[in-house]
Amino acid sequence: MADNDQMTDVFLYETRQFLEQLEQMALTSEDNGEFAADDVNEIFRAMHTIKGSAAMMSLTEISQLAHAVEDIFFYIRELHPAKVDVSAITDIVLTAVDFMSGEMDKLAAGETPDRSSAELRQSTQSFLREMKLANGDDPDVDLRKAKAGPAKKQAAATAAATPPAAADKPAAVQPAAGTANPAGKLHIYSVNLHFEPDCGMVEVRAFGVLDRMKNHMAEVHYRPEKLLEDEQAPAQIMARGFELCFTSPDDEKTIRQLLDETSFVEGMELEELPDTKTCEFWPAAPEKPRPPAASVAQQPQQPQRSAARKGKAKAPAEHEMISVRVDKLDRLMDLVGELVIAESMVTQNPDIRGLELSNFAKAARQLHKINEELQDSVMSLRMVPLEGPFKKMNRIVRDMTKKLGKKARLALVGEDTEVDKKIAEGIADPLMHIVRNSVDHGIEMPEARKAAGKPEQGTVTLSARNEGGEVIIEIRDDGGGMDRDKILHKAQEKGLLTKPAAEYTDREAYNFIFAPGFSTKEQVTEFSGRGVGMDVVMANIKGLGGRVSVDSRPGRGSVTVIRIPLTLAIIDGMCLRVGESYFTVPISAVKRSFRPEAGQIFLDSDGQEMIMERQQCCPVVRLGQIYHLEGAEDDAEQAVLMLVENDGHLYGLLADELLGVQQIVVKPVPSYIKKLTTTTGITGCTLLGDGSISLIIDPAKLGGLIFS
Amino acid sequence: MDEEQLEEEDTQRDKYLTFTLEGEQYGIDIAVVMEIIGILPITKVPEVPDYVRGIINLRGKIIPVVDMRLRFRREFRAYTDRTCIIVIDIDGLLIGLIIDGVSEVLSIPEDRVVPPPALRAAQNRYIRGIGRLADDKVVLLLDWQRLFSEQDEAQLTAASGADAAPEQQETATED
Incomplete structure (x- = not known):
């Protein structure tokens, strides 16, 4: 039973890899306007493997569909027909991929993949038939049979164009x-x-x-x-x-x-x-040298193909990739955490304190080094590049431009940025909605673009980068931009305005599109306009602990910015001590820290402590006070002030001691505690080297508590 | 595997880990008890009710700890080396209960358990039943589900759920 499950898992994993690969190859080919020999071979191979493994899993519908699609590529590969409708074939491949993906999902969910592929097969077959006719070949010749058993179907074999020698x-x-x-x-x-x-x-x-x-x-x-x-x-x-x-x-x-x-x-x-x-x-000696045609055709392609595949995640090679359950990784991470703590318990053991142990110290340093390396590699295990979710958008852009009669291409920047696997999975849906919106609402029709002096083909740029403790993903289009007045008008209709329309800044106005049920497009298209998109985006991204905002310039395009904290990832944090408690602030938000001099901190009329920094008046928050901690330093001149910046707001945090910068693993606050507190500005916790817990302060949330 | 689990459930049925809290004996289903540890350094968390003492680091896992004395509105007593933390696992949610000390594991068959009197006092709703022992002593059986899954104390509604049986534990493997 367990063996069977494992087989299914492997099958799912491999087939999904192949499907992804197929989709990408089909899209690239369509972009290029032709199927390169390499791609034909690769697609053929992928379909062939899917066919074989699906048959082994007794999924005949999938296997047969793969067979039908494979036939097309077999035909292209063997006869190099002159007339190849790349776009139509891409459609066929993509529909087949969709069908199979759907069935894979069913299988993964424990259901039986039982959808019939008969219709798809039929259309694929008739397409091939027409393609053969268009190229002047006899559609009734089964190429494989013709080659495999020339004796059986002699007439057919001669009718078909003479296949290359390799086929013999x-x-x-x-x-x-x-x-x-x-x-x-x-x-x-x-x-x-x-x-x-x-x-x-x-x-x-x-x-x-x-x-x-x-x-x-x-x-x-x-x-x-x-x-x-x-x-x-x-x-x-x-x-x-x-x-x-x-x-x-x-x-x-x-x-x-x-x-x-x-x-x-x-x-x-x-x-x-x-x-x-x-x-x-074994064939007799004279036959042994390979047919020249085969080797000539085969050899030069070899280096080309490997060059093309380089960098691509090579799908099914079992020695290169293994899929591991995430909870196993988490367990490993916990164990490494324990190891680090155990290490410090040994090396800082009270029993050996004060002793001169040079050999021991040497060995301990070595242990520490290895531990650190171990920790780093374990943490990196969970990280995956954003390439996967980004590349999926190719398909969206293609399908939409085709349906809407627009022209657009997708450009990727920084797709190798690594994020936690959970984020990579969670980001796919919001990305899809935003990219759809960009193409549907943003990019204009080719004529309109031409009239505006822009290239006919619009560009949607997806970019990702790490900034401090956050991943920033931008979706930028060079379309018409958003209409401020239209949005505000709509917002008014929906009763969303809280102040006179004129008082809204452009940014505030644009961000109304994230309000539930908001859509300015009069006509509901297949892709967007129902007004469910953007608030789903908002909810999804909030679920990942992130934020999203949008900006636009009329006539020049819009940009949507998603910021997601690297939860469960490693961040650099500045560690503080207040009384007996430890806090960590992401280093990206820290401007500088210093010991305040006498008189530097002053009170405003409400008794709020302030400090002047760069001609700006910044509020000072005593961490001991807002968190009601005992034993916190009262004398500001004995304390440390850390200036924190968030969204242009600067504020100071007063703590007892600065413990320095540390790489930390963000762990979520236990849900039981989270339920009880909502207003603390604490978003996570982490373990320090000695096993004590430090609470992570989110500069944005704490800032929100301080500034109205 | 199923059989094993069934067997395990069977051996754990009707077994309660008991501890005393100012004279009264409380019992908690053995099936939800993960382990019993001595007191560990506790990190305070701001803005939580006083009975939530904070969080502890149990071998890399961060677990909230609740002082049962304070939870049941008794007087706070400083922790000693006899103070224990019972770590329980409620559907994957780990919580540590701070108590004065554990007593023993008792077997109380279901027919020896009577429902608690329907008093107006708020506290009783965390008791799912009262187990009678042979020597006329009683054990108050905690309704751990209600104790920790409720939003806050103000929630007094929802009277049912007293018969929530202990078979919750098979889902309690992930964290």
Whole structure:
């Protein structure tokens, strides 16, 4: 049972990776206006793998749909048709990806993916048919069959354009790199795999074996030759086993181990052969040199492809990526925290205090260094780049521009900025709403843009950067900007105004769009205009502990700024002591700290303490007082004043002692406590090196308490 | 796995960890008790009711602690090395209860538990039942769910829920 679950997990993970990859590739191809040979191969491969693994999971609807889409790319790859409607094919790929994603979600939720893909398959097939007709090919020729079994369908095979020589040898899998170096020491192995009689889909399993082994095999031949194409193959495999003979630089043990990983194998015979001649189905010597066409076609592409894939998250390679449950990471993080505390308990143990222990001190330093490194790497585990959610927006922009007849492109800046995984997941929805809004309301129709002297194609720029303890994500468009009067008028209609319309600053006016049910667009489109978007955005971002604001310049475009604190991430904080309590302020908000001189702090008419700083009058807050702490220093001249800036407001915090800057892990305040307090300006807590707890002050929230 | 869990539930059924608070004996379902620890340094949190003493660091986990004496409006007593914190886990929410000391684990079958008298006094609503022991002593069984999931003390409504059984614990694994 558990094994099955694990299989499903792996399947989901891999398939989702492939789907993402497919979507990106399809979109890039559409942008380029053609399918590059590499992309065709990659898409074909991805669809093929999905087909295989879906079949293995008995998800026939998905498998068959993948097969239908794969056919198109097979056709393109093999016959290089002149007329390729990139846009239409992209549509097909994307719809298929959507369908599969939906089914994956179902599977992930524990439901049965049971939607029928018949309609999609039908339209895909008829599209391929028309495409073949348009290119002057006979639509009724099944290319695969034509190639796989020329004897069966001779007429058809000749009717079809002569396929490249490579297709003549479908049974010889050429290894990825040119490892088939006969000079190197190669072992020759003969393997016969017998699958369990009721495991089903043996031909796909056999294919899986080939796929898994491909990096370990130089040259390989197997029987039955046509695994996936020949309908007789499963029966043959069941009867005689899957026979395979290959050369490999690896020793027998490695090969045996690899093969042992195959599931549902009943029996396996592995034997090293002295000579390829011993193998019945190894081709005779003259055939051995690869067909030139194949190697010419294959080789130059190789470096290109690897260059193109570099930097991309390589999807399914099991050695490079592993998915881990987040709670395991949290547990690890807790353990490291404990380790740090235990370390200081040992090194600062009262029993050894005052002793001269040079060797001990040396060892302790070493331990400390390792601990610090360990802590850093554990913290970085949870961080993921924003690339994923950002790239998803490509699709949104594409779909919308297509539907609305606008022209726009998406530019990404700083997508490698890393955020906590939770944030990366939570940001996807708000981003989608904002990007939709930008394209729908922001970017003008091409004619209008031209008339305004702007390029026809609008640009939506997504950018991300770290600023102190926050991630700042901006969505900028170069569209028409927002209409202040229209927004204020609408706000008035909805009864949202609290003062005369003229008194609102532009910024305040624009930010009305985040009010619930607010939308100025008269017409409700498919994408936006229902007025549910922006307040959902607001709620989502608040849920992540962030803020969102919008600004605009008429005729020049708008920008939406999302600021999210790096909760659960590492921040640099200045640690303060007040009485017996510790507080931490994010270093990004700290302007400077100093010991106030006599008379520097003065009282205003209400008895509020103030201090002059840069010609500005800043209120001074005694932390001991507002938090009712005992034992806080009363004499300001013995205390430390920390100037904190938030949103242009400057204020001072008076504490007893400054403990210095520390990297801290933000932990949430226990919900039980959070429920009881709302007005303290404390947003989290953290553990200090000695195990004591420090409360994290949010400069914005505390500022909100001080300034009306 | 299910069987194991069932078995565990079975062995924990009707078992209560008891502690005394100024003469009265209180009991709490053993199933929600995570561990019993000695008193740890407590970090104060501003603006919480006085019975919430603050938060502690239990091996990297930050847990709020509630002084049960103050919670039940008794006099505060300074903590000694006999003071204990019972860490309980309510659906993943960890809370430490500060008490004078734990007594023992008692088995009180459900048929020995009577509902509390419906008094007007506010305090009783945190008692889900009174267990009678063989020697005519009684144990007040805490309704931990109500004790910690209510918004605040003012909430006196919702009379039901007294029979909230202890099988809540299977969801109590995540934090």
